[in-house]
Amino acid sequence: MIDDRPEFIQQHISLQPYNTFRFDYQAEYFALIESVEQLVDAVAWARYKALSITTLGGGSNLLLQGDVSGLVLINRMKGISRLAESASHVEVEFGAGEVWHESVVWAVEQGLGGIENLALIPGTVGAAPVQNIGAYGVEVKDAISSIKVFDLSDLTEQILSPGECAFGYRESRFKQEWRDRYIITSVTLHLQKQPSLMLEYGGLKNVVPDGAGIREVFEAVCEVRRSKLPDPLEIANSGSFFKNPVVDADTYHAIKAQFPNLVAFEQDGGWKLAAGWLNDQAGWKGYRDHGVGVYEKQALVLVNYDCDKANALLDLERRIKGSVLEIFGVELEREPVLLGAAQCQ
Known part of the structure; x- marks a missing residue:
């Protein structure tokens, strides 16, 4: 195979337009893929160069925390x-x-x-x-x-x-x-x-x-x-940031006894708790600091107001999870996928 990069593969491209949090990290190599033929060529080249491959769609369920090595493919195959x-x-x-x-x-x-x-x-x-x-x-x-x-x-x-x-x-x-x-x-x-x-x-x-x-x-x-939810084109966000935690019946009843207004739904023998309600009760709705915050109409949504990097948002996530665990004894789990080499805090 000729060691030439296909012309549609670019190098050192910012991923800011390709993630709805709009964090500005770079892809080592980058390609918009519009056909299976392009996909075959891109993957074959990356394999020849021993590069890792990362595929993104709309970037709306993604939390970039650093530059992405290897080849980043943006899937644009339509029809x-x-x-x-x-x-x-x-x-x-x-x-x-x-x-x-x-x-x-x-x-x-x-x-x-x-x-x-x-x-x-x-x-x-x-x-x-x-x-x-x-x-x-x-x-x-x-x-x-x-x-x-x-x-x-x-x-x-x-x-x-x-x-x-x-x-x-x-x-x-x-x-x-x-x-x-x-x-x-x-x-x-x-x-x-x-x-x-x-x-x-x-x-x-x-x-x-x-x-x-x-x-x-x-x-x-x-x-x-x-x-209830901000438009990512107007306020940078990834929609629901935390999964609704599912707990057993004993845990549910214990929380319900202490917090009678608990919002929850029975599911497969357990109970799905509304993560947004938990965050709201912990006092996070509308919080804003260091360029990031929690959406004023829905405490399940974390937003980026003016940060280019993810450090402040990751710190906010850590603090929210810690407070919910302390108050309710429930551990929240992030919904967006974390991607990229971690940056120094």
């Missing part, structure tokens, strides 16, 4: 195709580089249900299974039919079933042992022609009128999310 259709469902393949919210809009405009509750979640289609995104009682795993991936070990494409992905609460094998093996190139969703609406979470049933369809649910979700 929407109907693959199969029955009386009740349509199988639709979405390119991994499609913007997730725009894909939800497309489905709603086609009258296809199943993902309307997931409106306005930032990021790309390819990132959705990695995190198993969810909102208002719906998780993306419930709509996934199959996932097409590029195998970095042998440079081939494969198709995975949902059962192989070990989906859990904001978890999947893509986030764990498959992190350095597969790059998602497309996701096929099983969408409903006669949608079954999910209105039991987040007060949706109080704002969606009787007899409503998926468009009304979609609009209600957008209205609720806009009222």
Whole structure:
């Protein structure tokens, strides 16, 4: 192989435009990938140069803490195709580089249900299974039919079933042992022609009128999310920063006895506590210092006002987790993925 870098691969590129916290760290090598052919060329070159490979989508579930060595790929492979259709469902393949919210809009405009509750979640289609995104009682795993991936070990494409992905609460094998093996190139969703609406979470049933369809649910979700969550284009953030912790019944009842207004939902024999409520009760909502803070309308969201580096935000995370553990005896877990060589504190 000729030791020449493909022309679409750049060197020493700032990742500030490619993460919604807008932290300014550099990629050693960088490429926007718009096709499988480009992906093959980029991966083959990186393998030849013995470089690590990191793939990003919209950068909305990412916490950069330093420069990223090796090759950073930004997945921009797009396309929407109907693959199969029955009386009740349509199988639709979405390119991994499609913007997730725009894909939800497309489905709603086609009258296809199943993902309307997931409106306005930032990021790309390819990132959705990695995190198993969810909102208002719906998780993306419930709509996934199959996932097409590029195998970095042998440079081939494969198709995975949902059962192989070990989906859990904001978890999947893509986030764990498959992190350095597969790059998602497309996701096929099983969408409903006669949608079954999910209105039991987040007060949706109080704002969606009787007899409503998926468009009304979609609009209600957008209205609720806009009222509570900052637009990453206006205030740098990654959406929900902490997972809602799940505790056993004894822990739940002990906390409930001390804090009668505890917000929690029963789940699989345990209880899912609202992390935003915990942070709020610990006094963090609206906090601001050293260029970072906690969003004034939702204590689950950490925001970056004017920092180029992640140090202050990481320190804020540490302090929030410590206070919640001290007050409630509950340990919070970060939702965004940490990436990059750690910087000096």
